[in-house]
Amino acid sequence: MLYRVEGIVIRSFDYGEGNKIITLYTQTHGKIGVMARGAKKLKSRHAAITQLFTYGEFVFYKTGQLGSLNDGEILEAHYQLREDLHLAAYASYLVEMVDKMVSDNEASEFLFEQLKSALKALQESKDPQIILRLFEMKMLSFSGVAPVLDACVNCGREGPPPFSLSPGLGGLLCAACRSRDPKSIQAGEGTVKLLKLLQQLDLRRLGKIGVKEETKAQLKQFLRAYMDAHAGVHLRSLHFLDQMDKYDI
Template identity: 60%
Template sequence: MLRSVQGIVLRSMDYGEGNKIISLFTPELGKVGVMARGAKKVKSRHAAVTQLFTYGDFVFFKQKGQMGSLNSAEIIEAHHALREDLHMSAHASYLVEMTDRMLGDEEGSAYIFEQLKAGLMAIQEGKDMQIVVHLYEMKMFELAGYLPVTDACVSCGETTGMASFSPAMGGTLCTRCRYKDAVALPIGEGTYKLLKLFPRMDMRRLGAVQVKDETKNQLKACMRAYMDVHIGVQWKSRGFIEQMEKYNI
């Protein structure tokens, strides 16, 4: 069957002497593997459109249970900047790696597609990469069914006075309940406001936010710990980001 879809390239792998296999994320079909014959060749019409992060129109032939074969493609947004800047590339890679590893094959989600598309564009436009990543992580938690409780105390239901975040208990704790998790992470008012906002916020509405370093550090600690406890995946791209942070690259 011939399919015509918009898609974002999540992975691009060399195959054989001149071919590439790409993993496309599409709103209708979810993740789809597609063979792009001859795409490794410099003069190939498919060379540019099969690069990582590329957003475009793709036409491919696919039979049930088999890999697709690319017929034609047109670039909508090449995202050159995401591949040329080390920090942008690392953070954009984390977005596509989460999408690739947390969605099953042919598991479509138009909403997640729009969030990823907006996230990549936000990084390219120079918006705060850390905030973009944390907002997208929250979308992934929701998709996986592990959305943390951030609008009230996860223990007693109190809606004011949040003092800490407990990855193990699954959300925020108020001042009266923070003793229930000795290793819960302390959070300030700014961190709590963002944790509460993220589940309801659409990536397409993200503006040029200004967040204090202390708030960003608390937020990073909360989101990474929650990811490790509930998702438990060793993210290659996040590991690279952590190395850059460690050595101030």
């Protein structure tokens, strides 16, 4: 069967002497694996469109598990994301989340648009930390394990502050219930409000957001631990992100 789909290259690896196998995240068919014959060769007409992070229209035949690329048109090359070390690390984390947390053929037009918008936002030099936190929230919601942020996850009380965040228990803890999780993270009211905003905000509408470094650190600490506890995936791209932070690369 011949397919013509819009997709984003979320994984690409060499296969044999001159071929590549790419994984596309598509708007209509979810994740699809496609063989691009001869794509490793510099003069190949498939060389550019099979690059990681490329957004394009792909035409391929598929009769079994793996499609065979016939043609394609680049809609957005995202070459800046590959040429800049920092941007490449951030973008790799975004696409690896989709690769590891979305099942084959599990389509979501909304998630496709969120990934496309996240890559575009990185390219437009918007705050990468906010983009990553936003996309993590979208992936958690997509996976059905979004944190509880509108009331205490233990007793249901809606306030007042101070609050703490429990990755293990799944969300917000009021002051009275904080002892339920000694490892909970003390969070300022601004951090909790921003988390709620990130849960609701569409990446297509992301503008310039000024966030204190302390708040960014709390967001990262909570969502990193929450992903570890509830997403059930190991992401290799996190190692390089941590190295960048550690050594200020």
